[in-house]
Each structure stands twice: as C-alpha cells, then as structure tokens.
Amino acid sequence: MNESVIVLDHLSKSFGNVHAVHDLSLQIEAGTIFGFLGANGAGKTTTIRMLCGLTHPTDGKATIAGTDVWKDRQQVRTKFGYVPQRFSLYRDLTVLENFRFFGGAYGVPGAELERRIKRLLLLSDLQEKVNAAAGSLSGGMRQLLAIGCALVHDPPLLFFDEPTAGLDPVHRQQIWNLLYDLSNEGKTIFVTTHYMDEVERCTEVGFIESGRLLAKASPRALKSSFRVRLLEIDVEPLMPALVRLRDRPELLGVSLRSGSLRLYTQEPEKLMARWREDWPFQDLRLLGERWVEPDMEDVFTAYSQGYDGVLKKPSP
Numbered sequence: 298m299n300e301s302v303i304v305l306d307h308l309s310k311s312f313g314n315v316h317a318v319h320d321l322s323l324q325i326e327a328g329t330i331f332g333f334l335g336a337n338g339a340g341k342t343t344t345i346r347m348l349c350g351l352t353h354p355t356d357g358k359a360t361i362a363g364t365d366v367w368k369d370r371q372q373v374r375t376k377f378g379y380v381p382q383r384f385s386l387y388r389d390l391t392v393l394e395n396f397r398f399f400g401g402a403y404g405v406p407g408a409e410l411e412r413r414i415k416r417l418l419l420l421s422d423l424q425e426k427v428n429a430a431a432g433s434l435s436g437g438m439r440q441l442l443a444i445g446c447a448l449v450h451d452p453p454l455l456f457f458d459e460p461t462a463g464l465d466p467v468h469r470q471q472i473w474n475l476l477y478d479l480s481n482e483g484k485t486i487f488v489t490t491h492y493m494d495e496v497e498r499c500t501e502v503g504f505i506e507s508g509r510l511l512a513k514a515s516p517r518a519l520k521s522s523f524r525v526r527l528l529e530i531d532v533e534p535l536m537p538a539l540v541r542l543r544d545r546p547e548l549l550g551v552s553l554r555s556g557s558l559r560l561y562t563q564e565p566e567k568l569m570a571r572w573r574e575d576w577p578f579q580d581l582r583l584l585g586e587r588w589v590e591p592d593m594e595d596v597f598t599a600y601s602q603g604y605d606g607v608l609k610k611p612s613p
Contacts, residue, residue: 302327302454302485303348307357310343310508317343319508320357325501327453330476330486332499336601340508341489345456348487350374362453375403377454378447382462384439386446388432392423395431395446403450410449417445420475437468444475455479457488461495473498493594502593504600511600519596524609527591528565529557531584538581549604552594559589561599563606 303325310318318340325331335341346352348359350370359366364373386395396417400410418424421441426434431442440460447455457476461469473495476486480500488499496502496516503513512519532538539558542551547568549561562568569586576583591599599608 300327301325302329302362303331303359303487305344305348305357305359308344308347308354308359309356310340310347310352311355316508318347321505321508321510322357323503323510323513325485325487327485328480328483329501330480330488330499332496332502333487333489333505334496334502334597335505339505339601341505343508344505345458345487345489349377349379349456375450376452377456378444378450378452379456380440380443380447380458380460382459384431384436384443386431386439386443389430391428391430392418392434392442393427395442396449399446400449405450413449413451417448420448420478421445422471435468437464437471440464440468440472441475444472448479453483454485454487457486459490460488461490461492469495493592493597496593496597504597506601506603516593516596520591520593522596522609523591523599523607525563525565525607526588527595528560528562528569528586529554529589530560530586531557533582533584538578541578541581549606550598550602552598559595561595561604561607 301324305321305323308318308321321344333341343352347354348361348366350366350373353367361373362376364376366373387398390398396414397410400413405413418427421444423438423441423445426438431439434442461472480486490496499516501513501515502519504511512522535556539551539553542548542558547562552559
C-alpha cells in the first residue's frame with residue numbers, strides 16, 4: 298500500500314450555525330487521481346481551503362505529506378501546487394518569465410530551476426511558446442502553463458479546480474494525458490470537476506453533500522453501489538413524457554439520455570411489469586424498454602439527490 302499523502306481526521310468547519318464541513322475523514326494515497334464531487338455549496342471549496350492552510354478548521358485536523366495543514370501552514374504550502382479554474386498567472390510576462398518568477402518565489406535554486414523549466418516546457422508542450430506573453434496564449438495553453446508553474450517547486454500534491462472548464466476537447470485530452478503522466482510519476486492529483494466523463498478518468502472519487510462524505514471509492518465500485526437495475530424507456534412525444542413521469546410517486550427521478558428516458562425507482566421490474574399490463578398514459582406511446590448499466594452521471598444524481606432507495610446501504 299502506498300503512503301497516504303492527504304489525511305483528514307474528523308475535519309470540521311462551521312461559520313456560526315452553518316456547518317460547511319462536518320466530521321470529514323478520508324485518506325488519499327500517493328499517485329491517486331482523486332475526484333472530489335458535490336453540488337455547489339456542498340463543502341468542496343471549504344475543504345480545499347482548509348487543506349491549503351487558508352481556513353482554520355473548527356475541529357479535527359488534516360495533514361499533507363505528514364505536515365499539519367494549519368499548525369505548519371507556511372511549510373505545508375511548499376508541498377502542493379494549486380491550479381485554479383481561472384487563469385491567475387501574469388499575462389504580461391512571457392512563458393519563461395512566469396516559470397522563473399514562480400520558481401524564485403518558491404526558492405528553487407537557479408541551476409535547478411533552469412533544469413526544471415526545461416523539463417516542464419517539454420512536459421507541457423510549451424517549448425515553441427517560451428517567449429510568448431502568457432496573455433497571448435490560447436485557453437488550453439494558458440492552463441498548461443498554469444500547471445507547469447504549479448509544478449516548478451516539485452510538490453508531491455496538486456490541487457485542480459475544474460482544470461478543463463471551457464476548454465475544447467483536444468486540450469481537455471492533452472491536460473488529462475499530462476495528469477496521467479504526473480500520477481504515474483507518483484504525484485497525487487486532487488481535482489474538482491463537473492464533467493462526469495472526467496470523473497470516469499479518476500482512480501478514486503469522493504462524494505460530499507452538506508459537508509458530509511457520502512461515499513469514497515473507485516468509479517467502478519461506485520457504479521456497483523446501485524442495488525437495482527436502471528430502466529430506460531423510449532416514449533413519444535418525448536418532452537411531455539418527461540414532464541409527466543417526473544410527477545409519478547413511484548419514481549425517484551427521471552433523466553433524459555440520448556432521446557430516451559432513464560428512470561430511477563426502487564422496484565423497476567415490478568413497475569415495468571405493471572406498465573406492460575396497463576400503460577397509464579393514454580396520450581403517450583411506449584415504444585421500447587431496456588435495462589442499462591449505471592454510469593457516473595447516474596451515481597452523481599443518486600448521491601446528490603438522495604435517491605437512497607436505489608443504492609446499497611453502507612456496511613455498519
């Protein structure tokens with residue numbers, strides 16, 4: 298088993314009567330690409346701010362590479378790199394000047410810094426842009442530069458806040474290929490994203506809701522947490538069917554997928570058997586049905602919407 302780079306031990310944060318993070322405990326091992334998911338306001342940002350030493354925990358503790366994130370917050374900041382969603386580097390400086398600025402800020406010795414910059418330019422595919430102003434780069438190139446600057450002090454951990462938001466598919470893939478390479482080198486990646494296809498690329502995923510950790514496992518294990526099969530039906534006309542089915546008490550929820558309706562219900566086999574005998578919607582035509590395997594969007598929907606009836610109960 299790899300050494301845990303991040304350890305949260307009953308970590309909590311309250312703002313008055315609001316419990317932003319409540320009794321959060323988890324460990325993330327070296328080399329993990331950890332996807333941290335939750336709806337807006339679930340506690341993701343507060344958790345990351347505590348891990349970065351920017352917010353004092355109300356209770357509990359957390360460590361990065363064995364260093365307390367609050368008591369030794371100055372030291373702990375040398376152990377991670379942070380890549381925000383919005384570009385935060387110096388637009389008027391060139392690519393090379395940005396690298397040198399951040400390397401100097403972290404105290405990387407001159408000769409070592411030049412070696413690292415050479416490697417990072419190659420890693421981020423920015424060799425031909427070395428003298429270009431950062432502000433002149435495309436969105437994908439700017440994000441690659443931000444990642445490179447976050448790596449210049451060679452930290453064991455990288456935080457990414459929606460690293461590919463707004464990028465085209467080519468640059469999204471390029472950035473994820475870079476994250477795979479970093480993970481393969483043993484670096485730990487802590488990433489928030491709202492793209493469910495990117496969640497599939499993580500080696501481990503944690504769901505947080507109302508400041509509480511609901512689940513933490515690999516994507517494969519999370520998809521296996523469904524205790525029922527998912528029913529997908531073809532109905533016409535489609536949009537009136539979607540609106541009507543949302544109001545059915547036997548359904549926890551309905552989602553539209555590629556022109557079909559995916560139904561979340563506790564007893565899908567019994568429901569479909571009843572509908573075959575007596576279809577309750579005279580103005581809607583049932584054209585087909587099928588059983589489908591859950592994907593990460595189904596997992597996120599079930600956990601974030603509280604569809605406990607379709608999920609296996611956690612072991613005591």
